[in-house]
Structures are given as structure tokens and as C-alpha cells.
Amino acid sequence: MQASMYAFSVPVFVKTLGNLSAILGKGAAHAEQKKIDPAVLLAMRLAPDMFPLTMQVRIACDFAKGAVARLAGEEPPKWEDNETTIAELQDRIARTIGFIQGFGPARFDGAEARTVTVTIRGEPVQYAGLAYLAHAVLPNFFFHAATAYDILRHAGVELGKRDFIGKV
């Protein structure tokens, strides 16, 4: 298989989002075993001015959904941020995986050079597709996924890096 915009987006997101869903499942099992309200885990943050777990998961999903749609020349659908349980967050992850798996490699032809417009702090910002994926999307996607993992590790959930990386 060739290096391509597809190879560094859809399968990368699908894999890490699947791992993130399983990590959340371990968080739910931990909460049940320790008789912790799962809402406590979902509201945890590593610093008062960082996003809580729920938002970290939503944002990771939205970077994947947004990137794949935009690189394929579509406007990404907007989804409501209304999850209040771990199961609902896992459902958002599953919807994200389903959405991005709908974009096959052919949809990414020429995506390197496609102009992508995103809104950052209310201002439209334009990127070439390659810079968008390599320097904006991948760092942001992994930042939020790793921070979700870090929050659960900090909360005492038994996880190892293998849960984050999965089988390669």
C-alpha cells in the first residue's frame, strides 16, 4: 500500500477511536467495581482550565470526522454535544467510525492540494490538505485521545499504553 492522504487518515482514526472506546469501557468497569459514579470520571480534568474527559472524547471524534469530510471536499455534519454517559460517548465514537469508513481511498484523490477552510476562534483559516492533515489534524486528534487516556490513568483506571496503541 502506498503512503496517501487516505492511509494517514481513515485507518489511523478508526484504529485509535476503537481503542479509545475500549479504554472508556475499562473506565466504566472500574467505576462499577469501585462504586464510583461514572459521571465523576467524565467530569475529570488534569487542570482546572483543561477540558474534562467528555470533551476530550468529543473533540477527538470531531477532528476525525471533520478532517475526513473536508479532505474529501465535503462540509462535515454537525453533531450535538449532548452525551452524559460513557455509553453515549462510545456511541459517538461508533458513529464517527461509521461516518469516516464511508469515505474510501478514491475520495482522497488530490486531497493533498485541496484547500480546506476551518473556523478557528471565529476566523476562517485556510490550509492545503496535506498541511491540514499532517500538522493540524493528527497532532490535535492524538492530543485529545491521549489526554482522555491520561485522565483515566490519573483517575486510577488500570490501563497500559497497549490499550492506546492496540495491535499493529
Next chain:
Amino acid sequence: MQASMYAFSVPVFVKTLGNLSAILGKGAAHAEQKKIDPAVLLAMRLAPDMFPLTMQVRIACDFAKGAVARLAGEEPPKWEDNETTIAELQDRIARTIGFIQGFGPARFDGAEARTVTVTIRGEPVQYAGLAYLAHAVLPNFFFHAATAYDILRHAGVELGKRDFIGKV
């Protein structure tokens, strides 16, 4: 510019490692201002069985160095893990950036299909270059870089995600 093994490795690592060095610099300034021994920051962890900040930075560097060398068909050099100060960690980052910048795009011709062998828990594991970069290296690299950021945020250092992402 085309999507390529080079485009998703060297410039991605250079950018995030440069940001990580600046993040560590903000950690050092914070320690000085608050009269905290910087060694306290370097030893901080998000969980007792997670690596401390020093190791997170070393491992991020080593994933970048190892990936670029192996994808270019070389065995990566081994560097001693002997940093005890923030400045020394920044020096390791600078050496890593210098090392990987020595590999130009032509060194990655055919790297997608090149068989890469790494040792995981004492066992040799083989990957095709593309799977190695997309599914092992990038997730690991960003995992350790983001966790280094998360440790410093948790320690109270004033940082924002823009410090991690930089200018795209």
C-alpha cells in the same frame, strides 16, 4: 507537495519536537518563578505506574529518531538516557531534530514497503514501513509528547493547546 512517508514523518516530528522544547522552556520559567526545583517537575507522573516527564520526552525523541532511521533503512543510533535537567532534555530534542533533518525525502523512496524490525519486550517484531509509521510510530510519538504536556499542565504550568500545536 505529495503525501509521502517523508511528509508524515520528518516535518511532523520536527514541528512537535520544537513545540515540546518551548513547552519545557515554559516549565523551566514556571519553576524559577515559583521557586520550585525543576527536578520536581521532571519527576512528575500522572499515575504512579506511568513514566515521569523526563522519560516521556526521551521516548518521544526516540520514536522520531528510530522511525526516521529505520524507514531510511538504517539502524538508529543509541543515545544514553542521562538527562537530569530541563536544558539537557532540550538538548536531546535539539539533537533529535538535527538527526532527523539529515534525512531528505529521497531517503524515504520505497519506505512504505520496507520491512522494519523493532524489538518489543525483547522480541523482534516486523512491520511494513507504512503500518509502522501510521499505526505504531505516530500514535506513540504523539502519546508521549501529549503526556509530557499534560504532566506540565497538571503541575500548574501556564500552557495552552496552541503551545502543543504551534502555527500551522
